[in-house]
Amino acid sequence: MIRKIYLIYGLTVLGAVGVAQYRGWSLDSMNQLKNVPKSVRDNPGSYRSVYSSYHHYTGGK
Amino acid sequence: MSPDSPQGQGSPKPHVKALNCPKCGASITLRALGQGVSVVCESCHSILDTKDQQLQILQTFEKITSSDPPLIPLGTRGKIRGTDYEVIGFERRAIVVDYESYHWHEYVLFNPYKGFRYLTEYQGHWNDVANCKELPSVDPRLSTPYGANYLGEIYKHFQTAEAKTEFVLGEFPWEVRVGESARLTDYIHPPRVLSCEQTSKEITWSIGEYVYGRDIWSAFRLGGNPPPSVGIYENEPSPFSANLTAVWMGFAAFTIALLAIMIGFSLSATNQPVFQSNYQFNRGESGGEVSFVTDTFELGGRTSDVEVTTSASLRNQWIYLNYALINQDSGEAWDFGREVSYYSGYDSDGSWSEGSNTDSVVVPTVPPGKYYLRIEPESDPRHSTLSYSVAVRRDVPVASFYGIGFLALLLPAILITWCSASFERSRWSESDHPPARIFKTESE
Numbered sequence: 223m224i225r226k227i228y229l230i231y232g233l234t235v236l237g238a239v240g241v242a243q244y245r246g247w248s249l250d251s252m253n254q255l256k257n258v259p260k261s262v263r264d265n266p267g268s269y270r271s272v273y274s275s276y277h278h279y280t281g282g283k
Numbered sequence: 284m285s286p287d288s289p290q291g292q293g294s295p296k297p298h299v300k301a302l303n304c305p306k307c308g309a310s311i312t313l314r315a316l317g318q319g320v321s322v323v324c325e326s327c328h329s330i331l332d333t334k335d336q337q338l339q340i341l342q343t344f345e346k347i348t349s350s351d352p353p354l355i356p357l358g359t360r361g362k363i364r365g366t367d368y369e370v371i372g373f374e375r376r377a378i379v380v381d382y383e384s385y386h387w388h389e390y391v392l393f394n395p396y397k398g399f400r401y402l403t404e405y406q407g408h409w410n411d412v413a414n415c416k417e418l419p420s421v422d423p424r425l426s427t428p429y430g431a432n433y434l435g436e437i438y439k440h441f442q443t444a445e446a447k448t449e450f451v452l453g454e455f456p457w458e459v460r461v462g463e464s465a466r467l468t469d470y471i472h473p474p475r476v477l478s479c480e481q482t483s484k485e486i487t488w489s490i491g492e493y494v495y496g497r498d499i500w501s502a503f504r505l506g507g508n509p510p511p512s513v514g515i516y517e518n519e520p521s522p523f524s525a526n527l528t529a530v531w532m533g534f535a536a537f538t539i540a541l542l543a544i545m546i547g548f549s550l551s552a553t554n555q556p557v558f559q560s561n562y563q564f565n566r567g568e569s570g571g572e573v574s575f576v577t578d579t580f581e582l583g584g585r586t587s588d589v590e591v592t593t594s595a596s597l598r599n600q601w602i603y604l605n606y607a608l609i610n611q612d613s614g615e616a617w618d619f620g621r622e623v624s625y626y627s628g629y630d631s632d633g634s635w636s637e638g639s640n641t642d643s644v645v646v647p648t649v650p651p652g653k654y655y656l657r658i659e660p661e662s663d664p665r666h667s668t669l670s671y672s673v674a675v676r677r678d679v680p681v682a683s684f685y686g687i688g689f690l691a692l693l694l695p696a697i698l699i700t701w702c703s704a705s706f707e708r709s710r711w712s713e714s715d716h717p718p719a720r721i722f723k724t725e726s727e
Contacts, residue, residue: 246589258609
């Protein structure tokens with residue numbers, strides 16, 4: 223039983239890795255938006271980034 | 284114990300006979316007449332000699348098991364390994380280990396043509412037991428600490444103890460006595476157990492195989508449910524150990540397959556550079572708005588990922604870029620922020636550095652089309668001018684998925700190995716060779 227479960231599990235893992243590579247999945251965090259106005263091309267300032275409020279690290283050791 | 288008697292090989296055909304107990308007059312049924320040696324009166328618990336026509340009384344004892352009746356009543360018939368057997372005898376035996384008494388039950392089964400067979404039960408763990416067909420050999424060199432060889436299979440010594448019969452009922456193929464002692468030695472090769480029972484008169488070897496209570500209940504068509512098993516029994520098959528080799532072989536095969544997938548995708552990935560440009564960020568010149576857009580670039584092929592790499596020449600500085608990868612035609616966009624920072628210095632511990640001048644991010648599942656980047660840089664106000672470059676590649680292999688896949692395959696194999704080791708540790712903790720002492724014994 224454990225053998226069969228591991229076999230199915232292993233094939234699922236391999237399948238998931240294959241699909242992830244083929245479809246181009248990513249582990250990086252980002253926000254997907256629809257219908258960004260075409261005017262952004264001429265007026266970049268009209269677009270406000272979701273990440274613009276990011277708190278920046280200004281340290282060092 | 285009597286050996287099995289196959290059909291038509293000269294054994295007298297047994298038959299059933301009804302008699303009366305010479306002590307109390309209660310009726311006694313002899314089910315294995317001709318093969319049984321002693322019978323216990325169910326009424327007064329006198330042990331009678333069935334070889335004697337007058338049923339001579341061999342022993343009488345007080346009934347001490349009213350609260351511990353047989354789980355399979357005498358006279359019950361059931362099918363074991365395709366043969367019908369009748370339960371004709373029952374006894375309770377005990378061993379004392381470290382001043383603690385452990386009890387178990389034994390049932391005598393009889394088939395007129397196949398002879399005797401036995402069932403043992405201890406805390407819900409059952410064994411189907413028969414006499415050995417050949418004499419096993421015990422050799423200290425066979426295994427550590429020492430073991431026995433039976434039909435080419437090595438059995439490890441598990442326990443040796445003095446067993447005492449506490450209660451008997453029904454018919455037995457030997458001269459049974461309450462209070463009689465025997466030296467029991469068990470050797471195991473799960474799911475089998477090889478038992479040597481030694482008295483002053485004889486040595487008997489038997490071979491048992493672990494049976495689940497539900498199978499006994501089904502074989503004898505008993506009502507209700509069997510008592511739940513408690514703990515791990517000496518020859519209980521481990522659900523993990525039996526699969527361990529197969530799981531690790533599966534892991535090896537899956538790892539090879541994962542490597543093949545990695546090589547296949549690495550070779551087939553286009554990894555195509557589609558955009559590259561250098562920029563300077565000057566806070567003083569920008570006035571107010573610092574965001575800008577790049578030239579458009581074509582992302583071809585099927586839907587796949589896009590890698591955006593930012594490189595900057597930094598010395599104790601940081602730059603943060605708000606990116607948006609925007610499809611010129613559909614307006615679909617991926618919004619993300621990336622920081623590139625690099626710090627270095629020298630202190631009492633010596634030189635140090637942290638961060639990097641390069642950062643990469645992978646944008647997932649981007650359909651083909653014409654795209655541009657909107658970039659909005661930020662940096663430390665103390666540094667006026669920063670140079671950086673942005674590069675975009677299409678269809679890039681992501682190595683981290685292989686690492687995750689490898690770990691996902693490895694962890695269950697480790698978990699099953701740990702469960703198996705834990706199961707065996709529990710099993711052997713009840714033996715004469717508990718795990719803490721096994722290594723000491725091996726080195727001796």
